[in-house]
Amino acid sequence: MLDLASIQGAFDLLTSSASAWVFVIPGLLIGLFFGSMPGISITMAMAIFLPMTLYMDFLPAIIFLTAIYTGAGFGGSVPAVLMNIPGTSSAVATTFDGYPMARSGRHNEALGVALAASVTGCLASYLLLLFLIVPVSSVVLKMGPLEMSAVAIWGMLLLGSLSGNSLPRGLLAGVFGLLLGTVGMNTAGYVRGTMGVPWLLDGVPTIPAMMGLLAASQLIGLVNTKYLIEDEGSRKISFAKIIGGFRLSLSFPTIILRGSLIGVIIGAIPGVGSSISNLLSYSETKRNAPDGDSFGRGNPKGVAAAEAANSSSEGGAMATMLALGIPGGGATAILLAAFATHNIVGGPSFIANSKDIVYAIILSNFAQALLLLGVGLGFVYLAGYIVRVPMRFLIPSVLVVAVFGSYAIDGTISGPITLVVFAILGWAMVRYDYPVAATVVGLLLGSLVEGNLLRTWQISGGDPAYALERPGALLIFALMALSIGLTAWSARRRRRAAIPAAGSG
């Protein structure tokens, strides 16, 4: 599994010159800053700084870009916790419990939990990558559309578990999101639901829609609130509480390990990645936790599960990118572009011929995760001051930043218009107790589910027996059934535990 000679070569590469390390902290800071800016995605941060890497050697260039990747991965959780704005799709599940924690005055703790889970998730993923890069790459290569559909359907089942008080409302919110996620041209070339609007051909812009549904709608609902945290005493910024949250997160090793595993596996699947892994990890943690009912109301376990998974997805995506030369998403596509600008082609031949460089990239990411600990602590301490800003300033400012962020995605008015439409829809849905998160999940999965179902249909010729030829898909479906069974069992166990408690009370 490990090539010790190559690892020794990697150490030599990393220690022979300071150039590999000079760009790590600037990269982390850039990533943290851009990741915490709503609308500025990890991809955009890396794309902006890609031209700079033309003037660097190959290894420092890749380390610089991966440092931005690592920093932005955590940076997205800061607005998710403090403003309910998932900076990227990978921070959606962080908002579920992070924001309720912030609103109840536990913002310091929530940020500490998010940072610890991110750092440990990232470390765990690269540790796994170190040992598993070769086997993981061979597994990913065997995944077909049916397996992809199975993973996406697994994601869809989250809709049920994310529902609020009424199951039909939760399912309706989810199905509505799924349908909106299929608007535009499907993979077979049919154009639906665009109403003649050209920019809808590519579908509903997901990030502005998410910002509208999750953030702007909540801000509109808070228009009569004076402070994000009403209790003045709870508004304090406390370094000790951030550290307390950090420690608290480390008391959930199973949650972090499970999140890291889900993150690595899902992150390694091209096109799926961290946007689903954080939701899967959140849902699995909620299902298995004895206090699962308190998820969505400020349970730190939810933040830890989501952050561990989205940070560890980086390791999974890097596995596919390094071993196969297939980018799992926008960020790894930019890394591949950086490879190309240095005349290096990623893929099996690269991993066979340049194992020392591959291991150097992996080892430098260990160092980046550890450095993120220090840099991130300072960053969240400063960012925490946002809860002391009166809402009459915060609401208009964040709304206008969100509008600018939505414009920044592609430089057209499609982003702001989408944001506003979904903000109004989200406000109405929240008002009548619909889980907007289910609509967001549906939006993210709609085209993925449809595309993969179509490919499965085409490959199988419409024959359901085709599923029997795909043991991987059957295994995923079995895991799905198992997780549903466990959910039912844990819900029943909680109900039974509640009856004697109610009786004695």
Place this chain on the structure above:
Amino acid sequence: MTMNRSHRIVVNWGHLALLAVIGSVIAAYLLDTRATSLRVNNLLFVQPAALIGLLLVLLVVPQCFRRRPAGAEAEPAQPLSHLAKAAGLMAALVALALSMERIGFDVATFCFLLAALRLCGERNWFVNLGYSAVFTAILIYGYGTIIPFPFPLTIL
């Protein structure tokens, strides 16, 4: 089944309107999809999902009608001023999105901040004007240096 006369039906009109919007969007999308093509490649996912969505709308509709004992006190409703503020903020947001390319990002942002700050409770006009101007400038120059797309501007 006889209706108990001591109960009266309370209709949640807002919820009903939201369901009407969701139901209409789903139905329109289904019709548009079917109008595009009736081939499996087009309908495989959208048609069953839309039908499930419409079924769910029908399942939720009864939740808009609640029985309340005739003598029971009405639930405390949100004051109209709170709703008006939210509606005002939404209107300002719509105006911002629709006007920013026409009148410039700087002017549209400044006007939005001015209106939104007032709606959110800032009564001091000097603070309002000063904050809106400074925040607009920071935003225009800040985002301007980060993102690769130009903003249409009128003054800045």
